[in-house]
Amino acid sequence: MGQVVTVGGVPLGAVQIYQYFDRLLACNDNDWPAIQTQLKKARPRRGSLSRILVREGATPRVSGMFYKAVVQAVLLYGCESWVLTDKVWKVLESFHNGAARRIARKMPYKVGEEWIYPPLEEAREDVGVYTIQHYVEKR
Numbered sequence: 850m851g852q853v854v855t856v857g858g859v860p861l862g863a864v865q866i867y868q869y870f871d872r873l874l875a876c877n878d879n880d881w882p883a884i885q886t887q888l889k890k891a892r893p894r895r896g897s898l899s900r901i902l903v904r905e906g907a908t909p910r911v912s913g914m915f916y917k918a919v920v921q922a923v924l925l926y927g928c929e930s931w932v933l934t935d936k937v938w939k940v941l942e943s944f945h946n947g948a949a950r951r952i953a954r955k956m957p958y959k960v961g962e963e964w965i966y967p968p969l970e971e972a973r974e975d976v977g978v979y980t981i982q983h984y985v986e987k988r
Contacts, residue, residue, distance in 0.1 A: 891924040913976035945981040
C-alpha cells in the first residue's frame with residue numbers, strides 16, 4: 850500500500866478488494882471475501898433447489914446429484930486458489946454437512962432436554978456425497 854501509482858501525473862486511488870471475473874481479490878491475499886461471496890451465492894440456490902425437489906418428490910439420492918451439480922459447483926468456484934485454513938475447512942464442512950442432513954431429512958432434533966444427532970455418515974450415504982475435502986482435493 851506504500852506505492853503510489855500515477856497515470857499522467859494523477860495518482861490512482863488504492864483499493865482493498867478488487868473484483869476480477871466474478872472473483873474478489875484482496876490486497877492482503879486474504880481469501881475470506883471470495884469464500885463468503887461463494888457461500889452467499891450458494892445458500893439461496895440450495896434453498897430454491899430443495900423446495901422444487903421436495904415438491905416433486907425427488908429421492909435423497911437424486912437431490913444429492915442436483916446439489917453436487919448446482920449448489921456445490923457454485924460453492925467451490927475458485928477454490929483451487931484459496932488458502933484453506935482450519936477455519937475455512939470448518940465453514941465449508943458446516944455448509945456441506947448441513948446440506949446433506951437437510952436433503953437426507955436427518956436433522957438433529959430435541960427429545961426432552963437432550964439433542965439427538967443422527968449419524969452424519971448415514972446422511973451423506975443416503976444423499977450420495979463424500980466429505981467436502983474430497984471434492985476440493987478432486988478440483
